[in-house]
Amino acid sequence: xxxxxxxxxxxxxxxxxxxxxxxxxxxxxxxxxxxxxxxxxxxxxxxxxxxxxxxxxxxxxxxxxxxxxxxxxxxxxxxxxxxxxxxxxxxxxxxxxxxxxxxxxxxxxxxxxxxxxxxxxxxxxxxxxxxxxxxxxxxxxxxxxxxxxxxxxxxxxxxxxxxxxxxxxxxxxxxxxxxxxxxxxxxxxxxxxxxxxxxxxxxxxxxxxxxxxxxxxxxxxxxxxxxxxxxxxxxxxxxxxxxxxxxxxxxxxxxxxxxxxxxxxxxxxxxxxxxxxxxxxxxxxxxxxxxxxxxxxxxxxxxxxxxxxxxxxxxxxxxxxxxxxxxxxxxxxxxxxxxxxxxxxxxxxxxxxxxxxxxxxxxxxxxxxxxxxxxxxxxxxxxxxxxxxxxxxxxxxxxxxxxxxxxxxxxxxxxxxxxxxxxxxxxxxxxxxxxxxxxxxxxxxxxxxxxxxxxxxxxxxxxxxxxxxxxxxxxxxxxxxxxxxxxxxxxxxxxxxxxxxxxxxxxxxxx
Amino acid sequence: xxxxxxxxxxxxxxxxxxxxxxxxxxxxxxxxxxxxxxxxxxxxxxxxxxxxxxxxxxxxxxxxxxxxxxxxxxxxxxxxxxxxxxxxxxxxxxxxxxxxxxxxxxxxxxxx
Numbered sequence: 001x002x003x004x005x006x007x008x009x010x011x012x013x014x015x016x017x018x019x020x021x022x023x024x025x026x027x028x029x030x031x032x033x034x035x036x037x038x039x040x041x042x043x044x045x046x047x048x049x050x051x052x053x054x055x056x057x058x059x060x061x062x063x064x065x066x067x068x069x070x071x072x073x074x075x076x077x078x079x080x081x082x083x084x085x086x087x088x089x090x091x092x093x094x095x096x097x098x099x100x101x102x103x104x105x106x107x108x109x110x111x112x113x114x115x116x117x118x119x120x121x122x123x124x125x126x127x128x129x130x131x132x133x134x135x136x137x138x139x140x141x142x143x144x145x146x147x148x149x150x151x152x153x154x155x156x157x158x159x160x161x162x163x164x165x166x167x168x169x170x171x172x173x174x175x176x177x178x179x180x181x182x183x184x185x186x187x188x189x190x191x192x193x194x195x196x197x198x199x200x201x202x203x204x205x206x207x208x209x210x211x212x213x214x215x216x217x218x219x220x221x222x223x224x225x226x227x228x229x230x231x232x233x234x235x236x237x238x239x240x241x242x243x244x245x246x247x248x249x250x251x252x253x254x255x256x257x258x259x260x261x262x263x264x265x266x267x268x269x270x271x272x273x274x275x276x277x278x279x280x281x282x283x284x285x286x287x288x289x290x291x292x293x294x295x296x297x298x299x300x301x302x303x304x305x306x307x308x309x310x311x312x313x314x315x316x317x318x319x320x321x322x323x324x325x326x327x328x329x330x331x332x333x334x335x336x337x338x339x340x341x342x343x344x345x346x347x348x349x350x351x352x353x354x355x356x357x358x359x360x361x362x363x364x365x366x367x368x369x370x371x372x373x374x375x376x377x378x379x380x381x382x383x384x385x386x387x388x389x390x391x392x393x394x395x396x397x398x399x400x401x402x403x404x405x406x407x408x409x410x411x412x413x414x415x416x417x418x419x420x421x422x423x424x425x426x427x428x429x430x431x432x433x434x435x436x437x438x439x440x441x442x443x444x445x446x447x448x449x450x451x452x453x454x455x456x457x458x459x460x461x462x463x464x465x466x467x468x469x470x471x472x473x474x475x476x477x478x479x480x481x482x483x484x485x486x487x488x489x490x491x492x493x494x495x496x497x498x499x500x501x502x503x504x505x506x507x508x509x510x511x
Numbered sequence: 512x513x514x515x516x517x518x519x520x521x522x523x524x525x526x527x528x529x530x531x532x533x534x535x536x537x538x539x540x541x542x543x544x545x546x547x548x549x550x551x552x553x554x555x556x557x558x559x560x561x562x563x564x565x566x567x568x569x570x571x572x573x574x575x576x577x578x579x580x581x582x583x584x585x586x587x588x589x590x591x592x593x594x595x596x597x598x599x600x601x602x603x604x605x606x607x608x609x610x611x612x613x614x615x616x617x618x619x620x621x622x623x
Binding site: 134137138141145148149152155156157158160161163164167168171172174175178179181182185186191 | 552580587588594595
């Protein structure tokens with residue numbers, strides 16, 4: 001029993017409650033308290049990352065012990081993969097909320113903003129920590145309902161329309177997920193992920209479970225905005241306030257979408273060849289189509305949102321390659337390399353896409369527009385924003401020595417070693433098109449001189465600068481994860497627990 | 512078997528409504544219909560023919576009980592569904608104030 005685990009859910013929920021109550025009476029309580037809560041969670045998650053390693057820890061809610069090795073209570077599990085995603089959620093969450101201190105001043109109802117922000121963090125922490133399917137659903141709903149409200153936070157025409165679209169598609173995804181959970185419970189009579197995987201190994205009814213796998217892929221694919229399900233993402237991510245866009249694009253689609261897909265398909269279902277081919281195909285489609293949709297955009301936040309789809313395609317593609325190799329009984333080291341590339345890119349994407357959305361927010365904060373055609377010449381008046389967005393742009397397009405380069409390199413090497421030459425070629429081409437698209441962003445926003453006289457523009461206030469500088473440092477530091485000594489400590493425990501078919505379930509319910 | 516088919520039919524009715532209706536409130540109602548067909552299915556899988564409510568009676572230990580877990584799960588899901596519906600209605604009311612109409616064909620400023 002690790003007593004730290006429930007704190008990841010309890011602290012943000014209690015924070016949201018206290019902000020709503022005390023924030024009414026005490027001036028400026030909300031912003032500093034929310035930052036404090038998130039800072040505490042970020043420190044906890046880094047501490048857990050440092051101590052977990054190859055072990056995994058378990059928390060049984062209510063202290064319900066298993067009966068005849070069958071788990072009956074609610075389990076919360078923390079293993080190598082969980083702590084990585086927890087770190088992303090809480091560190092990016094802290095930087096976004098610190099950034100909001102200045103940014104959110106122009107909105108009314110700051111209390112509601114910070115309370116919803118804490119609720120969203122609590123929901124996402126719950127999703128990644130939960131050890132059973134139904135709690136994944138409950139926490140997922142907590143985080144997405146607060147994100148519906150946060151997308152509509154500006155309550156103008158665009159925000160409301162985007163939020164409505166997001167709610168209809170998100171609601172559909174929730175029904176599909178609930179339906180899949182019902183079907184799984186019908187057949188296996190259990191909801192614990194480890195227990196389900198044990199039951200699935202003994203009896204096999206392939207056609208039934210194929211249907212369930214498709215439902216799960218559609219449901220969580222809608223939450224993760226993989227390409228045929230992506231229609232809501234550009235609207236929702238571009239309409240939300242910028243710190244929320246950074247959270248949605250940098251964290252939410254990973255924590256409630258990609259994380260759950262990876263966890264369930266590796267640790268719950270037996271990896272099958274037809275599903276893994278389907279997942280790889282969807283990933284390739286997202287990667288290619290997302291970047292082509294991004295090219296023609298002139299609204300910065302829409303451009304960044306389409307790039308999110310494309311970069312998530314890289315993650316899904318790489319994990320899918322790993323699944324194909326495992327299902328065909330290929331070399332396990334190549335499979336591990338492919339999965340490692342995917343997870344590494346997932347971490348990196350949180351850093352650089354979060355930073356890019358914060359940059360977009362700074363530009364919008366100072367000049368009040370998101371249209372690239374109306375900007376220009378900001379490099380002189382906003383040196384910090386310009387420099388950090390330059391770093392993030394290089395990082396997302398895969399230029400060394402930034403983190404994006406290393407993860408894309410690992411993905412391409414894994415694709416070549418697994419003899420998927422076409423996919424490797426596509427990954428390189430998409431990376432080049434991404435570079436072109438971000439050259440356009442840099443040129444129009446920061447260097448191109450427009451006729452307007454922009455003497456009065458000032459750099460953004462300190463909290464916004466602080467978050468952006470720290471994020472750009474992360475873009476440097478995360479590239480260290482590619483080097484053997486550090487990779488073995490941080491990245492490999494996650495890969496081990498995913499690629500080993502019995503390690504996860506044997507840890508939770510014993511042999 | 513027939514109850515499962517009816518349940519699926521209810522889901523299709525909701526899906527038809529979401530796809531074809533032009534009125535925001537009717538879309539929200541169709542979403543609720545879909546939602547409740549899923550809940551109904553969840554409750555049905557816990558039903559055992561001839562079972563009674565799962566209150567253990569020591570005097571009569573051989574009774575058949577229905578599975579109580581899906582009922583508890585559906586209650587949780589209904590509460591979540593309430594929150595989703597309330598959120599959607601709040602957004603619809605705000606949209607009506609901005610546009611003066613519920614017609615989805617006139618609410619389309621986001622493109623591409």
